[in-house]
Amino acid sequence: MMNRMKxxxxxxxxxxxxxxxxxxxxxxxxxxxxxxxxxxxxxSSVQIAAGIDEGxxxxxADLFEAKCSAxxxxxxxxxxxxxxxxxxxxxxxxxMNMILNPVEMTQKDPTAQKLLExxxxxxxxxxxxxxxxxxxxxxxxxxxxxK
Amino acid sequence: MKRLxxxxxxxxxxxxxxxxxxxxxxxxxxxxxxxxYVKPGDKDEIYMFASGxxxxxxxxxxxxxxxxxxxxxxxxxxxxxxxxxxxxxKNMLMTSHGFVPWDDSHHPQLSVTEGKQDGRWLFINGNNxxxxxxxxxxxxETVEIIELPNSAGNHPSSFLTENSEYAxxxxxxxxxxxNVPMAWEQFQKEMKAGMSFVSIDKTTGKMSIDFQxxxxxxxxxxxxxxKGPSHDWCFISSYNTEQAYxxxxxxxxxxxxxxxxxxxxxxxxxxxxxxxxxMFPGAYRHNYREENQEAVSESLNGTKxxxxxxxxxxxxxxxxxxSPHGSDVDxxxxxxxxxxxxxxxxxxxxxxxxxxAIEDKAFSGEFFGIPVLKYEATLAGEVQKPCLGPLHTxxxxxxxxxxxxxxxxxxxxxxxGTWEVVQxxxxxxxxxxxxxxxxxxxxxFGKYLVLLNKITKDRYLQTGMELVQSxxxxxxxxxxxxxxxxFPTHGEPHYAQMIPASALKKQTKILRLxxxxxxxxxxxxxxxxxxxxxxxxHVYMTMIRSHFKPDVVEAAAGQTVYFHLTNLEQDFDVPHGxxxxxxxxxxxxxxxxxxxTIKYEAKDRGIFPFYCTDFCSALHQEMQQYIRVQ
Numbered sequence: 082m083m084n085r086m087k088x089x090x091x092x093x094x095x096x097x098x099x100x101x102x103x104x105x106x107x108x109x110x111x112x113x114x115x116x117x118x119x120x121x122x123x124x125s126s127v128q129i130a131a132g133i134d135e136g137x138x139x140x141x142a143d144l145f146e147a148k149c150s151a152x153x154x155x156x157x158x159x160x161x162x163x164x165x166x167x168x169x170x171x172x173x174x175x176x177m178n179m180i181l182n183p184v185e186m187t188q189k190d191p192t193a194q195k196l197l198e199x200x201x202x203x204x205x206x207x208x209x210x211x212x213x214x215x216x217x218x219x220x221x222x223x224x225x226x227x228k
Numbered sequence: 229m230k231r232l233x234x235x236x237x238x239x240x241x242x243x244x245x246x247x248x249x250x251x252x253x254x255x256x257x258x259x260x261x262x263x264x265y266v267k268p269g270d271k272d273e274i275y276m277f278a279s280g281x282x283x284x285x286x287x288x289x290x291x292x293x294x295x296x297x298x299x300x301x302x303x304x305x306x307x308x309x310x311x312x313x314x315x316x317x318k319n320m321l322m323t324s325h326g327f328v329p330w331d332d333s334h335h336p337q338l339s340v341t342e343g344k345q346d347g348r349w350l351f352i353n354g355n356n357x358x359x360x361x362x363x364x365x366x367x368x369e370t371v372e373i374i375e376l377p378n379s380a381g382n383h384p385s386s387f388l389t390e391n392s393e394y395a396x397x398x399x400x401x402x403x404x405x406x407n408v409p410m411a412w413e414q415f416q417k418e419m420k421a422g423m424s425f426v427s428i429d430k431t432t433g434k435m436s437i438d439f440q441x442x443x444x445x446x447x448x449x450x451x452x453x454x455k456g457p458s459h460d461w462c463f464i465s466s467y468n469t470e471q472a473y474x475x476x477x478x479x480x481x482x483x484x485x486x487x488x489x490x491x492x493x494x495x496x497x498x499x500x501x502x503x504x505x506x507m508f509p510g511a512y513r514h515n516y517r518e519e520n521q522e523a524v525s526e527s528l529n530g531t532k533x534x535x536x537x538x539x540x541x542x543x544x545x546x547x548x549x550x551s552p553h554g555s556d557v558d559x560x561x562x563x564x565x566x567x568x569x570x571x572x573x574x575x576x577x578x579x580x581x582x583x584x585a586i587e588d589k590a591f592s593g594e595f596f597g598i599p600v601l602k603y604e605a606t607l608a609g610e611v612q613k614p615c616l617g618p619l620h621t622x623x624x625x626x627x628x629x630x631x632x633x634x635x636x637x638x639x640x641x642x643x644x645g646t647w648e649v650v651q652x653x654x655x656x657x658x659x660x661x662x663x664x665x666x667x668x669x670x671x672x673f674g675k676y677l678v679l680l681n682k683i684t685k686d687r688y689l690q691t692g693m694e695l696v697q698s699x700x701x702x703x704x705x706x707x708x709x710x711x712x713x714x715f716p717t718h719g720e721p722h723y724a725q726m727i728p729a730s731a732l733k734k735q736t737k738i739l740r741l742x743x744x745x746x747x748x749x750x751x752x753x754x755x756x757x758x759x760x761x762x763x764x765x766h767v768y769m770t771m772i773r774s775h776f777k778p779d780v781v782e783a784a785a786g787q788t789v790y791f792h793l794t795n796l797e798q799d800f801d802v803p804h805g806x807x808x809x810x811x812x813x814x815x816x817x818x819x820x821x822x823x824x825t826i827k828y829e830a831k832d833r834g835i836f837p838f839y840c841t842d843f844c845s846a847l848h849q850e851m852q853q854y855i856r857v858q
Contacts, residue, residue, distance in 0.1 A: 147741070148741075150753055151753045151772040151777070152772060159775075160774060160775070160847070201847065202773050202774065202845045202846055202847060203845075205798060206798070206799070207798050208741075208798050
């Protein structure tokens with residue numbers, strides 16, 4: 082988990098980058114060509130077993146309701162984007178990194194940068210552990226009908 | 229303009245008058261700008277906590293820049309955050325006289341362990357309705373206020389013992405105790421001063437009035453508790469030993485000497501523990517706020533009152549010229565420096581000589597049964613002709629003392645032991661207190677000295693008939709002090725204390741929602757709801773960028789509506805504000821993860837907006853909804 086100082090520094094950097102981003106769109110296009118699609122953050126690979134771990138998905142659903150649902154609905158955009166189909170649009174690593182490391186993601190990850198440009202509200206880290214982020218991912222997989 | 233020039237000339241002449249000895253006068257450092265410049269993105273090295281004087285609050289400045297970085301509401305309502313108005317915090321300002329939304333705050337003191345700053349709490353007195361407040365330095369919020377019965381003017385307050393065991397609080401105004409009206413002549417004979425010994429819990433900081441001491445009725449003024457060898461004692465200055473009750477400017481200045489009172493708190497405590505105190509009536513309130521909870525105001529009555537005649541050896545008076553103001557103890561705990569306000573010297577008492585004088589019974593008399601020690605018997609030395617109107621003293625930890633002088637508008641630097649003045653530091657103008665970083669502790673950090681002035685005159689652009697009080701920052705790290713900066717302060721900071729920023733690193737950034745124990749909290753949007761309880765409407769509302777839940781609120785005309793607001797953000801520095809059309813209360817700011825309750829009387833029928841008042845996001849302007857009153 083990032084310590085608070087880093088988040089503070091990251092925020093300042095984010096502000097500068099937001100300005101820089103607006104000033105040079107081409108650069109963000111260049112970044113996109115190197116994009117592996119896993120995002121930036123503590124998660125480099127996720128083990129996905131066949132089928133759904135129902136226990137994990139249930140815990141993920143509870144966490145989602147408590148910590149995410151004020152901004153994200155399944156079928157419509159609220160503060161952030163609608164999440165339906167997210168597990169087919171994004172790699173699981175990207176989803177977990179976005180949950181765990183949203184500030185750096187919106188500065189450096191081309192997909193997250195575009196999402197900030199569209200939705201204009203910085204997603205915040207909601208004090209979840211990596212294990213909890215994995216549960217939320219499982220909840221998303223279940224909702225998206227993963228087999 | 230001419231008048232201003234004349235005023236300035238008079239001040240300079242006064243400074244010049246006292247500066248004509250061999251001690252030089254401090255000037256502006258040639259590279260002052262560089263030394264106070266905190267470049268964008270950098271932070272100040274020191275926090276300064278300045279009393280807000282007649283504003284009743286505490287100002288927080290960064291040093292060396294002098295920038296005002298926070299106002300902490302303490303004794304006065306503060307519409308900026310809703311403090312003292314909303315249901316959650318209004319109990320903090322309850323007193324035995326009812327709701328008192330203001331006070332006159334004077335003397336902040338940072339908590340100490342072994343005589344050194346520990347960065348846990350800040351205590352400050354309320355003068356007019358005698359109270360002591362405690363500010364938690366994790367949250368920079370006022371978390372506790374205790375009222376002091378049997379006191380009429382809590383000026384000599386709050387002086388901490390060496391491990392913050394007690395905060396001592398005396399009274400500037402003596403009164404009959406218990407307080408009943410009587411003939412003026414009789415009043416003069418019966419006036420008394422209750423001195424409170426407020427114990428401080430080692431772990432939680434929570435205050436309670438352990439006991440009081442019933443002292444002769446004079447005006448107690450300022451003080452410090454001892455350290456090291458003088459650990460068990462506190463030293464409080466006094467004036468008006470004439471016991472005048474009218475025209476004090478003449479009638480209280482007749483005697484050549486008043487007193488510094490030495491009181492042994494350990495001995496007082498022992499006497500109380502031996503059952504020598506009696507219960508006295510006295511109504512008071514004790515208000516406190518546990519983290520994120522509604523403030524509680526307890527109504528209490530009665531204190532244990534100790535009469536000095538029942539505890540011999542507890543209190544002595546040291547004659548001190550003349551109407552002394554400050555009474556400050558040096559880092560070694562040996563010297564007690566009195567600011568002889570109307571005297572031509574700065575008298576310094578010796579703690580070890582005082583102990584010997586007590587042992588030898590070197591008394592010159594008694595005052596209402598309390599032994600008065602001989603002046604010469606306790607005197608360590610006098611700083612001769614230092615300045616005009618010496619008031620307060622702080623220490624740099626390198627053997628020097630700095631004393632503020634109101635009349636000659638300066639601070640003087642002098643050497644402990646030789647009592648020799650080495651430098652004059654001009655103040656602009658009419659200085660009251662001064663402050664060195666850790667300058668009242670066993671271990672001063674030194675480096676910076678701030679002069680806190682009463683009159684500003686020509687220092688800033690004119691703003692009507694009054695200017696804010698000015699302060700000057702001096703660098704005292706070298707052999708000669710150098711002036712660095714002039715900066716504005718607010719209210720009238722009587723005193724300020726400073727602490728290195730590195731000592732206050734453990735501050736709260738958010739309240740984790742899991743830790744929000746407020747019974748009115750709504751921790752997820754799906755729990756947001758409107759409930760009718762006993763005719764009142766309770767709205768359990770969440771706030772997050774950039775909306776409120778529930779979407780709409782309904783009430784009937786004439787109903788009281790309570791908005792219980794929970795900020796669901798878990799991100800540092802993202803409060804949401806809340807204001808509703810036609811409300812008789814100001815807005816309330818809700819910190820990330822916290823819950824606050826605001827009351828709204830739905831008087832008129834119609835559809836009325838409420839909105840977020842603290843710019844929170846790109847869609848902040850859209851954070852607006854409605855209440856329908858039918």
